[in-house]
Amino acid sequence: MSQFHRRALLGGAAATAAFGALPAHVARAQAANTVKIGILNDQSGLYRDVNGPGSVACVRQAIQDSGVAARGVNVEVVVGDHQNRPDVGSTITRQWIDRDNVDVILDVPTSSVALAVNTIVRERNKIFLNSSAATSDLTGAQCSPNTIHWTYDTYMLAKSTGGAMVRAGGDTWFFITADYAFGHALERDTSGFVRAAGGRVLGQVRTPFPGTTDFSSFLVQAQSSRAKVIGLANAGGDTINSIKQAAEFGVTRRGTKLAALLMFISDVHSLGLETAQGLVCTESFYWDLNDRTRAFTQRVLPSMPGGLRPGMGQAGCYSAIMHYLKTVAEMGVPAARASGVDTVNRMKAQPTNDDAMGEGTIRPDGRRMQPVYLFEVKTPAESRGAWDYYKLLQTTPAAEAFRPVGEGNCALVRS
Incomplete structure (x- = not known):
């Protein structure tokens, strides 16, 4: 205890x-x-x-x-x-x-x-x-x-953020996935949307959870796949460390996009706008909405x-x-x-x-x-002050944002 x-x-x-x-x-x-x-x-x-x-x-x-x-x-x-x-x-x-x-x-x-x-x-x-x-x-x-x-939930995050990345041309993906139930579910649900849109998943690597702060070898594997999008199926400190190290390695300067499939405003605050600018994320709440x-x-x-x-x-x-x-x-x-x-x-x-x-x-x-909101992280020049981090890209109505009730295999619905 x-x-x-x-x-x-x-x-x-x-x-x-x-x-x-x-x-x-x-x-x-x-x-x-x-x-x-x-x-x-x-x-x-x-x-x-x-x-x-x-x-x-x-x-x-x-x-x-x-x-x-x-x-x-x-x-x-x-x-x-x-x-x-x-x-x-x-x-x-x-x-x-x-x-x-x-x-x-x-x-x-x-x-x-x-x-x-x-x-x-x-x-x-x-x-x-x-x-x-x-x-x-x-x-x-x-x-x-x-x-x-x-x-x-993972379906909503995958459909909103993952779907937006595919529509923007990110049709090949490699996942860096936290090795537990959340990471597996987020990778699974996002992969489904990528493939449904005609894209391909080129590979994935599972990272220890909890237990690592060094994502360098995983980022190297992701880059070696030549995927257009590296999907981060992780959260919290893992997401922060992945994005920081990707910036240090110049991953995005080479044209690869990062998809932070679950990112919170506290993550953006920790990263700073200089590093986080341009990232797209999905939230169901924003303090300044x-x-x-x-x-x-x-x-x-x-x-x-x-x-x-x-x-x-x-x-x-x-x-x-x-x-x-x-x-x-x-x-x-x-x-x-x-x-x-x-x-x-x-x-x-x-x-x-x-x-x-x-x-x-x-x-x-x-x-x-x-409703669910797709945001893009502002540039330092766009931010008007403390915690002014997001600009709204789109709002998805509730009925479209989440998995249809009949597709989840929930016994409460079948009965």
Whole structure:
């Protein structure tokens, strides 16, 4: 168990002790009207900036903005670091549910961890609100009546970014792929779009996950293939290091294009516009997209670590908890806690709407639907100031952005 997770559990124990100091009837009333949210993500590794403490800040902002306290709903939050390891994530999830009465597991970047959590939550009839694991299998063969997939997935990323690169003439590809469930799914889905458009995949190389910061040999293999596009089927620190080293080797100066298939605004910030300019990426949230996203960002910014602007995974946590707490307030805490499936069904039955992610719906397979945005990273001369990084190339309507519901092989749809 990580030191961070132990601190989270100690915090939960302190909260329980505080209840004990109250009169018994007051403590029982508070407990009966309390829901517990477990934020499970990478607090210390290569996904820290894209999730980590920023997701926690966004969840706490959602609790405040939801107004549920005025309706008698108490909310407790515990936080765990899964270290990008399925065994650690599984252990924390079981302890939270079996010992600490956690009702909702949230966020969970790293698809291999998310798939493990998905199974445990279904067994225990709790709720999994996935914001940051990308594998489209969560609404496909591994779909669950207890899970909702918010924010983005590999099919959407492949269709938007991959499709745009092919249309721009990138008809031969070589993939540098993180060797776990997310990377495999992103390579698989992007390869499908490349081939469907008449392109070819010339090869791929799998990179250790986690475990490498040196991508030089992988970039050499990619260049040797003479592919027009090098597809980066990775994320976070791996994406940053791949792009930095590609720039050092002059990869793009030789005419090869880089496709950052999953890139976050914190990645662009780490790279700097001089290095990241011209890259194309797909997001379902951008802090400067409209008046509502700017208002949300202004509220949460004082709590964001290091002055970072929220990225789409963190904004997805806000959106998911806003919708969950609205549902809990309508159902009543005892009913919402009694059955994860019933609560998820209630969440699916009504539209979502919040300042971070706007309006949306949730399909029977658990896919949360909303428009998707293709951005190009600005040049230093185009940027008007701090964090002004993106220019919008196109907006894809929700119905076109995600995999058709009948094509995912989800048992919830077949039944």
